[in-house]
Amino acid sequence: MHNPLIAKLEHGVDLTDADRGLLNDLIRQTRTVGARQAIIHEGERPDFVYLVLDGFACRYKTLVGGARQNMAYLVPGDFCDLHVAILGAMDHTIATLSPCTIVDIPRHAILDLTDQHPRIARALWWCTLVDEGTLREWLLNIGQREAAQRLAHLFCELLVRLQAVGLADANSYALPITQEELGDTLGVTSVHVNRTIQALRDDGFITLRSKRLTIPDVARLYAYCEFNPNYLHLTKRENGTVNGHRL
Amino acid sequence: MHNPLIAKLEHGVDLTDADRGLLNDLIRQTRTVGARQAIIHEGERPDFVYLVLDGFACRYKTLVGGARQNMAYLVPGDFCDLHVAILGAMDHTIATLSPCTIVDIPRHAILDLTDQHPRIARALWWCTLVDEGTLREWLLNIGQREAAQRLAHLFCELLVRLQAVGLADANSYALPITQEELGDTLGVTSVHVNRTIQALRDDGFITLRSKRLTIPDVARLYAYCEFNPNYLHLTKRENGTVNGHRL
DNA sequence: CGCGAACTTGATATTTGTCAACTAAGGTGG
Protein backbone atom coordinates (compact mmCIF):
# COMPACT_ATOMS: atom_id res chain seq x y z
CA MET A 1 0.00 0.00 0.00
CA HIS A 2 1.16 3.52 -0.72
CA ASN A 3 2.35 5.20 2.46
CA PRO A 4 2.01 8.97 2.21
CA LEU A 5 3.67 9.38 5.58
CA ILE A 6 6.91 7.97 4.22
CA ALA A 7 6.61 10.05 1.07
CA LYS A 8 6.25 13.15 3.20
CA LEU A 9 8.99 12.40 5.70
CA GLU A 10 11.50 11.73 2.94
CA HIS A 11 11.29 15.42 2.13
CA GLY A 12 12.54 16.34 5.57
CA VAL A 13 14.97 13.65 6.65
CA ASP A 14 16.85 10.67 5.25
CA LEU A 15 15.25 7.35 6.11
CA THR A 16 16.69 3.86 5.94
CA ASP A 17 14.86 0.81 4.64
CA ALA A 18 14.47 -0.27 8.24
CA ASP A 19 12.83 3.04 9.10
CA ARG A 20 10.48 2.63 6.18
CA GLY A 21 9.59 -0.82 7.36
CA LEU A 22 8.70 0.46 10.81
CA LEU A 23 6.61 3.24 9.35
CA ASN A 24 4.79 0.77 7.15
CA ASP A 25 4.02 -1.36 10.20
CA LEU A 26 2.15 1.60 11.63
CA ILE A 27 -0.47 1.71 8.92
CA ARG A 28 -1.64 -1.89 8.84
CA GLN A 29 -4.97 -1.22 10.49
CA THR A 30 -6.91 1.51 8.78
CA ARG A 31 -10.49 2.67 9.13
CA THR A 32 -12.68 4.91 7.03
CA VAL A 33 -14.60 7.91 8.26
CA GLY A 34 -17.35 9.75 6.40
CA ALA A 35 -17.21 13.42 5.51
CA ARG A 36 -17.69 15.93 8.33
CA GLN A 37 -17.15 13.57 11.20
CA ALA A 38 -15.24 14.62 14.26
CA ILE A 39 -12.08 12.62 14.93
CA ILE A 40 -11.06 14.31 18.19
CA HIS A 41 -13.13 16.84 20.12
CA GLU A 42 -11.86 19.87 21.95
CA GLY A 43 -11.33 18.97 25.59
CA GLU A 44 -10.61 15.30 24.94
CA ARG A 45 -7.38 13.59 25.77
CA PRO A 46 -7.13 10.80 23.23
CA ASP A 47 -4.98 7.69 23.69
CA PHE A 48 -4.24 7.50 20.02
CA VAL A 49 -2.38 9.52 17.49
CA TYR A 50 -4.36 9.70 14.26
CA LEU A 51 -2.72 9.64 10.87
CA VAL A 52 -4.58 10.60 7.69
CA LEU A 53 -3.96 8.20 4.81
CA ASP A 54 -6.61 9.43 2.41
CA GLY A 55 -8.97 12.38 2.23
CA PHE A 56 -8.92 15.84 3.78
CA ALA A 57 -9.42 16.68 7.44
CA CYS A 58 -8.98 19.88 9.41
CA ARG A 59 -8.44 21.40 12.82
CA TYR A 60 -10.98 24.01 13.82
CA LYS A 61 -12.49 26.08 16.59
CA THR A 62 -15.82 27.85 16.70
CA LEU A 63 -17.16 30.94 18.44
CA VAL A 64 -20.47 30.95 20.26
CA GLY A 65 -22.16 32.81 17.41
CA GLY A 66 -21.33 29.85 15.18
CA ALA A 67 -18.38 31.39 13.34
CA ARG A 68 -15.82 28.72 12.57
CA GLN A 69 -12.13 28.97 11.85
CA ASN A 70 -10.24 26.11 10.28
CA MET A 71 -6.69 26.30 11.54
CA ALA A 72 -5.07 23.57 9.51
CA TYR A 73 -5.80 21.16 6.72
CA LEU A 74 -4.68 17.61 7.27
CA VAL A 75 -3.94 15.82 4.04
CA PRO A 76 -2.62 12.28 3.53
CA GLY A 77 0.60 11.83 5.47
CA ASP A 78 -0.35 14.34 8.16
CA PHE A 79 -0.68 13.44 11.83
CA CYS A 80 -3.65 14.72 13.78
CA ASP A 81 -1.82 15.09 17.03
CA LEU A 82 1.63 13.96 17.76
CA HIS A 83 1.91 16.08 20.84
CA VAL A 84 -1.23 15.33 22.73
CA ALA A 85 0.81 13.22 25.12
CA ILE A 86 2.28 16.36 26.61
CA LEU A 87 -0.62 18.74 26.84
CA GLY A 88 -3.52 18.02 29.11
CA ALA A 89 -6.35 18.27 26.65
CA MET A 90 -7.10 19.14 23.05
CA ASP A 91 -7.64 22.86 22.66
CA HIS A 92 -9.43 22.41 19.33
CA THR A 93 -11.43 19.87 17.37
CA ILE A 94 -10.28 17.73 14.47
CA ALA A 95 -12.80 16.59 11.89
CA THR A 96 -12.89 15.19 8.40
CA LEU A 97 -13.81 17.39 5.47
CA SER A 98 -14.12 14.66 2.85
CA PRO A 99 -14.42 10.93 3.53
CA CYS A 100 -11.09 9.80 4.98
CA THR A 101 -9.01 6.76 5.62
CA ILE A 102 -7.18 7.11 8.91
CA VAL A 103 -5.02 5.01 11.19
CA ASP A 104 -5.29 4.98 14.96
CA ILE A 105 -1.81 4.67 16.38
CA PRO A 106 -1.59 3.95 20.12
CA ARG A 107 0.37 6.61 21.87
CA HIS A 108 2.84 4.09 23.23
CA ALA A 109 3.66 2.92 19.71
CA ILE A 110 4.76 6.44 18.83
CA LEU A 111 6.69 6.80 22.07
CA ASP A 112 8.45 3.46 21.59
CA LEU A 113 9.33 4.33 18.03
CA THR A 114 10.80 7.70 18.89
CA ASP A 115 12.66 6.35 21.92
CA GLN A 116 14.42 3.71 19.89
CA HIS A 117 14.81 5.32 16.49
CA PRO A 118 16.31 8.78 16.60
CA ARG A 119 15.94 9.29 12.85
CA ILE A 120 12.23 8.73 13.12
CA ALA A 121 12.00 10.90 16.21
CA ARG A 122 13.70 13.65 14.29
CA ALA A 123 11.36 13.14 11.37
CA LEU A 124 8.29 13.44 13.57
CA TRP A 125 9.64 16.53 15.23
CA TRP A 126 10.24 17.96 11.80
CA CYS A 127 6.52 17.37 11.10
CA THR A 128 5.39 19.41 14.07
CA LEU A 129 7.73 22.23 13.13
CA VAL A 130 6.41 22.29 9.58
CA ASP A 131 2.90 22.43 11.02
CA GLU A 132 3.90 25.41 13.09
CA GLY A 133 5.49 27.16 10.13
CA THR A 134 2.33 26.58 8.17
CA LEU A 135 0.26 28.09 10.93
CA ARG A 136 2.42 31.22 10.84
CA GLU A 137 2.04 31.46 7.09
CA TRP A 138 -1.73 31.16 7.41
CA LEU A 139 -1.70 33.98 9.93
CA LEU A 140 0.18 36.15 7.46
CA ASN A 141 -2.22 35.09 4.75
CA ILE A 142 -5.38 35.98 6.65
CA GLY A 143 -3.92 39.04 8.32
CA GLN A 144 -2.34 40.77 5.38
CA ARG A 145 -3.55 39.51 2.03
CA GLU A 146 -6.91 40.21 0.54
CA ALA A 147 -9.33 37.52 -0.44
CA ALA A 148 -8.08 36.73 -3.96
CA GLN A 149 -4.46 36.36 -2.91
CA ARG A 150 -5.49 34.48 0.19
CA LEU A 151 -7.31 31.89 -1.87
CA ALA A 152 -4.50 31.73 -4.40
CA HIS A 153 -1.98 31.18 -1.62
CA LEU A 154 -3.97 28.32 -0.17
CA PHE A 155 -4.24 26.73 -3.61
CA CYS A 156 -0.47 27.02 -4.07
CA GLU A 157 0.24 25.52 -0.67
CA LEU A 158 -2.00 22.56 -1.34
CA LEU A 159 -0.35 21.99 -4.71
CA VAL A 160 3.04 21.66 -3.07
CA ARG A 161 1.85 19.62 -0.11
CA LEU A 162 -0.12 17.22 -2.26
CA GLN A 163 2.76 16.86 -4.70
CA ALA A 164 4.95 15.93 -1.75
CA VAL A 165 2.77 12.89 -1.13
CA GLY A 166 2.15 12.06 -4.76
CA LEU A 167 -1.43 13.32 -4.87
CA ALA A 168 -1.02 16.21 -7.29
CA ASP A 169 0.49 16.30 -10.73
CA ALA A 170 2.49 19.23 -12.06
CA ASN A 171 -0.40 21.68 -11.98
CA SER A 172 -3.61 20.13 -10.71
CA TYR A 173 -5.16 18.14 -7.90
CA ALA A 174 -8.45 16.97 -6.43
CA LEU A 175 -9.85 19.46 -3.95
CA PRO A 176 -12.77 17.86 -2.09
CA ILE A 177 -13.70 21.02 -0.20
CA THR A 178 -16.78 23.23 -0.40
CA GLN A 179 -16.67 26.97 -0.80
CA GLU A 180 -18.17 27.29 2.66
CA GLU A 181 -15.21 25.41 4.11
CA LEU A 182 -12.76 27.49 2.13
CA GLY A 183 -14.43 30.54 3.63
CA ASP A 184 -14.08 29.17 7.16
CA THR A 185 -10.41 28.60 6.40
CA LEU A 186 -9.66 32.01 4.98
CA GLY A 187 -11.80 34.15 7.24
CA VAL A 188 -14.31 35.23 4.60
CA THR A 189 -17.89 34.26 3.82
CA SER A 190 -18.78 31.57 1.31
CA VAL A 191 -20.42 34.19 -0.88
CA HIS A 192 -17.19 36.09 -1.05
CA VAL A 193 -15.24 32.92 -1.74
CA ASN A 194 -17.55 32.27 -4.64
CA ARG A 195 -16.99 35.69 -6.13
CA THR A 196 -13.28 35.50 -5.54
CA ILE A 197 -13.00 32.14 -7.27
CA GLN A 198 -14.81 33.61 -10.24
CA ALA A 199 -12.39 36.49 -10.34
CA LEU A 200 -9.43 34.08 -10.29
CA ARG A 201 -11.05 32.10 -13.07
CA ASP A 202 -11.70 35.24 -15.12
CA ASP A 203 -8.07 36.24 -14.76
CA GLY A 204 -6.97 32.81 -15.98
CA PHE A 205 -5.27 31.90 -12.74
CA ILE A 206 -7.22 28.72 -12.11
CA THR A 207 -9.86 26.38 -13.36
CA LEU A 208 -11.97 24.58 -10.80
CA ARG A 209 -14.50 22.07 -12.04
CA SER A 210 -16.01 19.07 -10.29
CA LYS A 211 -13.69 19.46 -7.33
CA ARG A 212 -10.54 19.43 -9.42
CA LEU A 213 -8.29 22.47 -9.33
CA THR A 214 -5.97 23.21 -12.22
CA ILE A 215 -3.39 25.98 -12.29
CA PRO A 216 -2.51 26.76 -15.91
CA ASP A 217 0.58 28.80 -15.05
CA VAL A 218 1.95 27.84 -11.68
CA ALA A 219 4.75 30.40 -11.63
CA ARG A 220 2.26 33.13 -12.41
CA LEU A 221 -0.01 32.15 -9.53
CA TYR A 222 2.98 31.93 -7.19
CA ALA A 223 3.97 35.45 -8.16
CA TYR A 224 0.43 36.74 -7.85
CA CYS A 225 0.07 35.76 -4.21
CA GLU A 226 3.76 35.93 -3.24
CA PHE A 227 3.85 32.24 -2.53
CA ASN A 228 7.20 31.01 -1.32
CA PRO A 229 7.16 27.42 -0.10
CA ASN A 230 10.18 27.75 2.14
CA TYR A 231 7.93 27.58 5.20
CA LEU A 232 7.06 23.99 4.28
CA HIS A 233 10.73 23.11 4.74
CA LEU A 234 10.84 20.51 1.99
CA THR A 235 14.58 20.62 2.13
CA LYS A 236 15.42 18.28 -0.66
CA ARG A 237 13.98 20.61 -3.26
CA GLU A 238 16.52 22.39 -5.44
CA ASN A 239 17.33 25.77 -3.95
CA GLY A 240 15.71 28.82 -5.45
CA THR A 241 13.21 26.91 -7.51
CA VAL A 242 9.97 25.21 -6.70
CA ASN A 243 8.85 22.32 -8.82
CA GLY A 244 11.11 23.66 -11.50
CA HIS A 245 9.63 27.14 -11.29
CA ARG A 246 12.21 29.77 -10.56
CA LEU A 247 10.97 32.17 -7.91
CA MET B 1 17.80 37.59 39.70
CA HIS B 2 14.19 36.90 38.86
CA ASN B 3 13.97 34.12 36.28
CA PRO B 4 10.75 34.43 34.26
CA LEU B 5 11.55 31.20 32.45
CA ILE B 6 11.22 29.25 35.68
CA ALA B 7 8.08 31.13 36.63
CA LYS B 8 6.56 30.20 33.30
CA LEU B 9 7.63 26.56 33.23
CA GLU B 10 6.24 25.96 36.71
CA HIS B 11 2.81 26.45 35.19
CA GLY B 12 3.31 23.52 32.88
CA VAL B 13 5.42 20.96 34.70
CA ASP B 14 6.77 20.23 38.17
CA LEU B 15 10.39 21.23 38.60
CA THR B 16 12.86 20.22 41.28
CA ASP B 17 15.31 22.56 42.97
CA ALA B 18 18.03 20.97 40.84
CA ASP B 19 16.07 21.80 37.68
CA ARG B 20 15.67 25.36 38.85
CA GLY B 21 19.38 25.58 39.47
CA LEU B 22 20.16 24.43 35.94
CA LEU B 23 17.69 26.89 34.49
CA ASN B 24 19.23 29.69 36.52
CA ASP B 25 22.65 28.77 35.17
CA LEU B 26 21.33 29.47 31.69
CA ILE B 27 20.69 33.14 32.31
CA ARG B 28 23.97 34.25 33.76
CA GLN B 29 25.09 36.15 30.67
CA THR B 30 22.51 38.63 29.48
CA ARG B 31 22.66 41.42 26.96
CA THR B 32 20.38 44.33 26.22
CA VAL B 33 18.93 45.19 22.83
CA GLY B 34 17.26 48.44 21.86
CA ALA B 35 13.71 48.70 20.60
CA ARG B 36 13.02 47.51 17.04
CA GLN B 37 16.21 45.59 16.53
CA ALA B 38 16.26 42.29 14.72
CA ILE B 39 17.40 39.34 16.80
CA ILE B 40 17.24 36.68 14.07
CA HIS B 41 16.57 37.29 10.40
CA GLU B 42 14.53 35.13 8.08
CA GLY B 43 16.87 32.74 6.27
CA GLU B 44 19.46 32.63 9.02
CA ARG B 45 20.44 29.51 10.88
CA PRO B 46 21.51 30.75 14.28
CA ASP B 47 23.76 28.79 16.62
CA PHE B 48 21.97 30.13 19.64
CA VAL B 49 18.60 29.89 21.19
CA TYR B 50 17.47 33.27 22.45
CA LEU B 51 15.50 33.74 25.62
CA VAL B 52 13.71 36.97 26.48
CA LEU B 53 14.22 38.08 30.07
CA ASP B 54 12.78 41.56 29.85
CA GLY B 55 10.83 43.55 27.29
CA PHE B 56 8.62 42.56 24.38
CA ALA B 57 9.78 40.99 21.11
CA CYS B 58 7.88 39.46 18.23
CA ARG B 59 8.04 37.12 15.28
CA TYR B 60 7.00 38.64 11.98
CA LYS B 61 6.95 38.36 8.22
CA THR B 62 6.42 41.06 5.63
CA LEU B 63 4.99 41.15 2.13
CA VAL B 64 6.72 42.96 -0.70
CA GLY B 65 4.26 45.86 -0.49
CA GLY B 66 5.48 46.44 3.06
CA ALA B 67 2.54 44.90 4.89
CA ARG B 68 3.74 43.24 8.07
CA GLN B 69 2.20 40.51 10.17
CA ASN B 70 3.37 39.85 13.68
CA MET B 71 2.85 36.18 14.35
CA ALA B 72 3.77 36.00 18.01
CA TYR B 73 4.67 38.18 20.91
CA LEU B 74 7.63 37.06 22.96
CA VAL B 75 7.44 38.22 26.53
CA PRO B 76 9.83 37.50 29.40
CA GLY B 77 10.26 33.76 29.78
CA ASP B 78 9.65 33.04 26.10
CA PHE B 79 12.20 31.37 23.85
CA CYS B 80 12.82 32.78 20.41
CA ASP B 81 13.54 29.49 18.77
CA LEU B 82 13.93 26.22 20.50
CA HIS B 83 13.53 24.25 17.32
CA VAL B 84 15.89 25.89 14.93
CA ALA B 85 18.24 22.94 15.33
CA ILE B 86 15.90 20.79 13.30
CA LEU B 87 14.76 23.05 10.51
CA GLY B 88 17.21 24.29 7.94
CA ALA B 89 16.62 27.99 8.22
CA MET B 90 14.42 30.55 9.92
CA ASP B 91 11.23 31.10 7.94
CA HIS B 92 10.52 34.42 9.68
CA THR B 93 12.26 37.24 11.49
CA ILE B 94 12.40 37.91 15.22
CA ALA B 95 12.83 41.45 16.46
CA THR B 96 12.40 43.45 19.62
CA LEU B 97 9.42 45.72 20.07
CA SER B 98 10.57 47.47 23.23
CA PRO B 99 14.10 47.48 24.62
CA CYS B 100 14.86 43.95 25.77
CA THR B 101 17.17 41.93 27.92
CA ILE B 102 17.92 38.62 26.28
CA VAL B 103 20.18 35.62 26.81
CA ASP B 104 22.04 33.83 24.05
CA ILE B 105 22.03 30.15 24.85
CA PRO B 106 24.34 27.98 22.73
CA ARG B 107 22.39 25.30 20.99
CA HIS B 108 24.48 22.55 22.54
CA ALA B 109 23.59 23.80 26.02
CA ILE B 110 19.93 23.23 25.26
CA LEU B 111 20.62 19.85 23.71
CA ASP B 112 22.73 18.73 26.67
CA LEU B 113 20.11 19.89 29.09
CA THR B 114 17.28 18.08 27.36
CA ASP B 115 19.34 14.93 26.85
CA GLN B 116 20.13 14.63 30.53
CA HIS B 117 17.08 16.08 32.22
CA PRO B 118 13.83 14.64 30.99
CA ARG B 119 11.73 16.95 33.16
CA ILE B 120 13.32 19.96 31.54
CA ALA B 121 13.01 18.41 28.10
CA ARG B 122 9.35 17.93 28.76
CA ALA B 123 9.02 21.50 29.98
CA LEU B 124 10.63 22.88 26.84
CA TRP B 125 8.45 20.76 24.65
CA TRP B 126 5.46 22.05 26.57
CA CYS B 127 6.62 25.57 25.63
CA THR B 128 6.61 24.86 21.93
CA LEU B 129 3.15 23.30 22.17
CA VAL B 130 1.80 26.32 23.99
CA ASP B 131 3.30 28.50 21.27
CA GLU B 132 1.50 26.45 18.69
CA GLY B 133 -1.79 26.64 20.57
CA THR B 134 -1.38 30.39 20.78
CA LEU B 135 -0.81 30.58 17.06
CA ARG B 136 -4.06 28.72 16.46
CA GLU B 137 -5.92 31.05 18.78
CA TRP B 138 -4.51 34.06 16.96
CA LEU B 139 -5.71 32.59 13.69
CA LEU B 140 -9.20 32.27 15.15
CA ASN B 141 -8.94 35.79 16.48
CA ILE B 142 -7.95 37.38 13.19
CA GLY B 143 -10.13 35.18 11.05
CA GLN B 144 -13.40 35.37 12.94
CA ARG B 145 -13.56 38.24 15.39
CA GLU B 146 -13.96 41.86 14.49
CA ALA B 147 -11.51 44.50 15.48
CA ALA B 148 -12.82 45.36 18.94
CA GLN B 149 -13.00 41.76 20.11
CA ARG B 150 -9.69 41.01 18.47
CA LEU B 151 -7.99 43.73 20.42
CA ALA B 152 -9.77 42.75 23.61
CA HIS B 153 -8.70 39.14 23.16
CA LEU B 154 -5.08 40.12 22.75
CA PHE B 155 -5.28 42.25 25.89
CA CYS B 156 -6.73 39.31 27.81
CA GLU B 157 -4.07 36.93 26.58
CA LEU B 158 -1.29 39.28 27.58
CA LEU B 159 -2.83 39.73 31.01
CA VAL B 160 -2.68 35.99 31.63
CA ARG B 161 0.73 35.47 30.11
CA LEU B 162 2.27 38.36 31.98
CA GLN B 163 0.67 37.26 35.22
CA ALA B 164 2.25 33.86 34.69
CA VAL B 165 5.69 35.47 34.86
CA GLY B 166 4.84 37.96 37.56
CA LEU B 167 4.70 40.99 35.29
CA ALA B 168 1.03 41.86 35.63
CA ASP B 169 -1.07 42.43 38.69
CA ALA B 170 -4.70 41.38 38.98
CA ASN B 171 -5.96 43.68 36.27
CA SER B 172 -3.20 45.75 34.71
CA TYR B 173 0.21 45.61 33.09
CA ALA B 174 2.77 47.63 31.15
CA LEU B 175 2.21 47.39 27.41
CA PRO B 176 5.20 48.91 25.61
CA ILE B 177 3.67 48.58 22.16
CA THR B 178 2.52 51.20 19.67
CA GLN B 179 -0.85 51.20 17.99
CA GLU B 180 0.92 50.59 14.70
CA GLU B 181 2.39 47.39 16.08
CA LEU B 182 -0.95 46.32 17.49
CA GLY B 183 -2.35 46.82 14.02
CA ASP B 184 0.36 44.68 12.44
CA THR B 185 -0.50 42.01 14.98
CA LEU B 186 -4.25 42.03 14.50
CA GLY B 187 -4.41 42.55 10.76
CA VAL B 188 -5.90 46.05 10.89
CA THR B 189 -4.48 49.52 10.30
CA SER B 190 -3.16 51.71 13.07
CA VAL B 191 -5.95 54.19 12.42
CA HIS B 192 -8.49 51.50 13.03
CA VAL B 193 -6.66 50.33 16.14
CA ASN B 194 -6.87 53.86 17.43
CA ARG B 195 -10.60 54.08 16.89
CA THR B 196 -11.14 50.64 18.32
CA ILE B 197 -9.20 51.46 21.47
CA GLN B 198 -11.34 54.52 21.91
CA ALA B 199 -14.46 52.43 21.56
CA LEU B 200 -13.20 49.99 24.20
CA ARG B 201 -12.41 52.92 26.46
CA ASP B 202 -15.83 54.46 25.91
CA ASP B 203 -17.47 51.19 26.82
CA GLY B 204 -15.46 51.03 30.02
CA PHE B 205 -13.61 47.88 29.03
CA ILE B 206 -10.12 49.28 29.40
CA THR B 207 -8.03 52.25 30.29
CA LEU B 208 -4.75 52.70 28.48
CA ARG B 209 -2.53 55.58 29.51
CA SER B 210 1.22 56.01 29.20
CA LYS B 211 1.66 52.45 28.00
CA ARG B 212 -0.16 50.93 30.94
CA LEU B 213 -3.27 48.89 30.28
CA THR B 214 -5.87 48.46 33.01
CA ILE B 215 -8.92 46.23 32.78
CA PRO B 216 -11.49 47.42 35.31
CA ASP B 217 -13.65 44.30 35.05
CA VAL B 218 -11.62 41.35 33.84
CA ALA B 219 -14.51 38.88 33.73
CA ARG B 220 -16.51 41.33 31.64
CA LEU B 221 -13.73 41.72 29.10
CA TYR B 222 -13.26 37.94 28.98
CA ALA B 223 -16.94 37.52 28.22
CA TYR B 224 -16.94 40.30 25.65
CA CYS B 225 -14.30 38.68 23.46
CA GLU B 226 -14.98 35.04 24.40
CA PHE B 227 -11.56 34.69 25.94
CA ASN B 228 -10.85 31.24 27.32
CA PRO B 229 -7.23 30.75 28.37
CA ASN B 230 -7.27 26.98 28.04
CA TYR B 231 -5.09 27.24 24.94
CA LEU B 232 -2.27 28.59 27.10
CA HIS B 233 -2.30 25.27 28.97
CA LEU B 234 -1.43 26.74 32.33
CA THR B 235 -2.45 23.49 33.89
CA LYS B 236 -2.04 24.32 37.52
CA ARG B 237 -4.83 26.86 37.38
CA GLU B 238 -8.07 25.82 39.05
CA ASN B 239 -10.39 24.23 36.53
CA GLY B 240 -13.23 26.32 35.21
CA THR B 241 -11.97 29.59 36.57
CA VAL B 242 -9.29 31.98 35.46
CA ASN B 243 -7.61 34.15 38.04
CA GLY B 244 -10.63 33.59 40.18
CA HIS B 245 -13.04 34.63 37.45
CA ARG B 246 -15.58 31.96 36.68
CA LEU B 247 -16.00 31.56 32.93
C1' DC C 1 -36.26 11.61 -11.65
C1' DG C 2 -36.28 14.10 -7.61
C1' DC C 3 -34.20 16.06 -3.63
C1' DG C 4 -30.88 18.34 -0.83
C1' DA C 5 -26.60 20.46 -0.87
C1' DA C 6 -23.64 23.44 -3.14
C1' DC C 7 -23.06 27.13 -6.01
C1' DT C 8 -24.39 31.67 -8.10
C1' DT C 9 -26.27 36.30 -8.36
C1' DG C 10 -28.06 40.92 -7.01
C1' DA C 11 -28.95 44.58 -3.85
C1' DT C 12 -27.61 46.69 0.11
C1' DA C 13 -25.28 47.31 4.78
C1' DT C 14 -21.18 47.24 7.57
C1' DT C 15 -16.53 47.15 8.50
C1' DT C 16 -12.23 48.56 7.55
C1' DG C 17 -8.79 51.09 4.67
C1' DT C 18 -6.74 55.34 2.78
C1' DC C 19 -5.14 59.86 2.85
C1' DA C 20 -4.12 63.95 4.86
C1' DA C 21 -3.91 66.98 8.45
C1' DC C 22 -3.44 68.04 13.06
C1' DT C 23 -2.32 67.42 18.25
C1' DA C 24 0.05 65.38 22.07
C1' DA C 25 3.90 63.19 24.17
C1' DG C 26 8.66 61.98 25.09
C1' DG C 27 13.47 62.65 24.70
C1' DT C 28 17.66 65.31 23.79
C1' DG C 29 20.79 69.05 23.55
C1' DG C 30 21.61 73.63 24.77
Add this chain to the structure above:
DNA sequence: CCACCTTAGTTGACAAATATCAAGTTCGCG
Protein backbone atom coordinates in the same frame (compact mmCIF):
# COMPACT_ATOMS: atom_id res chain seq x y z
C1' DC D 1 14.72 73.54 32.66
C1' DC D 2 13.26 74.74 28.39
C1' DA D 3 12.94 74.49 23.26
C1' DC D 4 12.79 71.74 19.79
C1' DC D 5 12.02 67.73 17.18
C1' DT D 6 10.66 63.31 16.22
C1' DT D 7 7.37 59.81 16.97
C1' DA D 8 2.92 58.39 18.43
C1' DG D 9 -1.67 59.26 18.73
C1' DT D 10 -6.11 61.50 16.95
C1' DT D 11 -9.60 63.15 13.74
C1' DG D 12 -12.46 63.69 9.45
C1' DA D 13 -13.96 62.67 4.88
C1' DC D 14 -14.19 59.38 1.71
C1' DA D 15 -13.17 54.84 -0.79
C1' DA D 16 -12.73 49.95 -0.96
C1' DA D 17 -13.38 45.37 0.70
C1' DT D 18 -16.29 42.28 2.62
C1' DA D 19 -20.73 40.83 4.97
C1' DT D 20 -25.59 40.06 4.87
C1' DC D 21 -29.85 38.60 3.11
C1' DA D 22 -32.65 36.60 -0.08
C1' DA D 23 -33.55 34.39 -4.22
C1' DG D 24 -32.41 31.65 -7.79
C1' DT D 25 -29.81 27.78 -10.28
C1' DT D 26 -27.00 23.78 -10.86
C1' DC D 27 -24.99 19.57 -9.45
C1' DG D 28 -24.52 14.97 -7.56
C1' DC D 29 -26.56 11.19 -5.81
C1' DG D 30 -30.03 7.74 -4.41
